[in-house]
Amino acid sequence: MSHVAASVVEHTGTFWSLDLDRPITTSLPARLPATFLQAGPERAEELAMAMEVADPAVVMERFARGCQCYVAYLDGGKILASYGWVSVNQEEIGELGLTIRLRARRAYIWDCATLPPYRGRRLYPALLVYMARVLREQGLRRLWIGADASNYASRRGIEVAGFQAVADVTRIAGVEIKTRYLLRPRPGVPEEVLQDLCQSFSQEVELVVPPGESRSA
Numbered sequence: 001m002s003h004v005a006a007s008v009v010e011h012t013g014t015f016w017s018l019d020l021d022r023p024i025t026t027s028l029p030a031r032l033p034a035t036f037l038q039a040g041p042e043r044a045e046e047l048a049m050a051m052e053v054a055d056p057a058v059v060m061e062r063f064a065r066g067c068q069c070y071v072a073y074l075d076g077g078k079i080l081a082s083y084g085w086v087s088v089n090q091e092e093i094g095e096l097g098l099t100i101r102l103r104a105r106r107a108y109i110w111d112c113a114t115l116p117p118y119r120g121r122r123l124y125p126a127l128l129v130y131m132a133r134v135l136r137e138q139g140l141r142r143l144w145i146g147a148d149a150s151n152y153a154s155r156r157g158i159e160v161a162g163f164q165a166v167a168d169v170t171r172i173a174g175v176e177i178k179t180r181y182l183l184r185p186r187p188g189v190p191e192e193v194l195q196d197l198c199q200s201f202s203q204e205v206e207l208v209v210p211p212g213e214s215r216s217a
């Protein structure tokens with residue numbers, strides 16, 4: 001959610017994690033049959049069309065720097081209905097203007113979408129579950145994903161896929177102030193998970209200590 005007061009702008013989102021050493025499952029599967037796969041550069045043009053970017057070079061640049069892409073197809077492989085990207089090194093979180101630097105065996109899921117005609121069929125959570133299973137086979141241990149406070153569909157899909165909310169983040173920016181990021185832990189989140197998230201960011205992210213707790217960032 002964005003909030004404008006005087007010259008200060010606040011933007012809030014949430015980070016979720018999924019630990020891959022636990023069963024990866026959802027009780028709410030996709031509402032129509034879909035085929036999932038990891039897409040490579042050979043699908044760059046098709047991906048560019050789905051992503052509504054004019055130049056497939058945008059897609060190729062992502063593959064070139066090691067990003068992975070996963071897709072959901074309908075109708076026997078004829079319709080690319082959903083896609084999602086994964087980074088295992090670092091990635092810019094555009095909405096926040098923040099860089100996440102992944103620790104070993106962690107990945108960050110970003111730029112996911114379901115094409116408008118196919119939304120509301122739970123393709124997104126089904127794709128997230130598929131991604132998690134493949135990434136576990138690749139030896140990864142934990143996944144991170146984020147969504148804006150205002151993006152109900154994304155937040156709902158992430159929860160349906162079994163991710164756990166770890167912390168809410170607020171970006172505070174203004175013309176005459178240094179941009180700050182406040183990270184508010186969700187109740188009951190293990191300290192190790194929270195510290196893992198904190199260590200994925202630079203010093204500009206401050207951990208907000210909930211009243212009555214004695215955490216240190």
Ligand SMILES: CC(C)(COP(=O)(O)OP(=O)(O)OC[C@H]1O[C@@H](n2cnc3c(N)ncnc32)[C@H](O)[C@@H]1OP(=O)(O)O)[C@@H](O)C(=O)NCCC(=O)NCCS
Pocket residue numbers: 082110111112113114115118119120121122123124125147151152153154155156157160
């Ligand atoms: C967020 C997004 C990927 C969700 O994809 P999806 O495949 O529609 O996901 P779901 O079907 O699980 O929908 C999630 C919730 O959104 C709601 N919803 C979204 N579109 C809907 C539609 N057309 N009809 C009915 N419900 C819809 C539903 O409440 C649904 O939850 P429910 O099925 O438990 O009721 C999709 O809305 C999208 O591409 N949005 C634009 C890009 C974006 O915001 N990406 C996420 C950030 S990376």
